[in-house]
Amino acid sequence: MLFQGMKELKEFCIPFSSLKLGTNPFNFEIDKSFFDIFNYSRYSTCNVSLKLDFRKENLLMDLRFHYSGFCEVNCDRCLDLVKIPIENKFNCLIKFLQQDQEIIKDDIVYLPEDSFEYNIGQLFYEHFLINFPKRIVHQKNQCNDKQIKLIDDYSQKQTTTEQDPRWNKLKALKKEN
Numbered sequence: 001m002l003f004q005g006m007k008e009l010k011e012f013c014i015p016f017s018s019l020k021l022g023t024n025p026f027n028f029e030i031d032k033s034f035f036d037i038f039n040y041s042r043y044s045t046c047n048v049s050l051k052l053d054f055r056k057e058n059l060l061m062d063l064r065f066h067y068s069g070f071c072e073v074n075c076d077r078c079l080d081l082v083k084i085p086i087e088n089k090f091n092c093l094i095k096f097l098q099q100d101q102e103i104i105k106d107d108i109v110y111l112p113e114d115s116f117e118y119n120i121g122q123l124f125y126e127h128f129l130i131n132f133p134k135r136i137v138h139q140k141n142q143c144n145d146k147q148i149k150l151i152d153d154y155s156q157k158q159t160t161t162e163q164d165p166r167w168n169k170l171k172a173l174k175k176e177n
């Protein structure tokens, strides 16, 4: 998979051909700079430890991910920051096929037979995003009320002063006729 951030993700590249058979533990610290590589800016801060057990077998690789920590994101209601605890795990297999390109299907990564390394950066990134809560709001009564009022006032102004550009076009047409 060609991805422009692969260079920045090089610490996530696992040279599996040189690993011993059986369990191989790896640790990564995931912070905001990791998501910057993907141009993803939702997390104000991120402090997540990722543990990977890269189990090498004769014909396949069994990857077991476990991560925990926290992220700070803007509340969807008041826009102040909310600290979200993170804890999750997932597995995936790497298998090998006679092919030129990497294919991912049903938590199985199929690599070309002559592959000797695999970068787990993008796989982890996608898993993390998919499992992150879609909507974040403060718990009851913890939102910033002042801020909510400001947002409400602002959006009301927007709806009353904003004009649909299609109307202007119509008006112009009428004048022409």
Ligand SMILES: [Zn+2]
Pocket (backbone or CB within 6 Å): 075, 076, 077, 078, 079, 080, 137, 138, 142, 143, 144
């Ligand atoms: Zn809030």
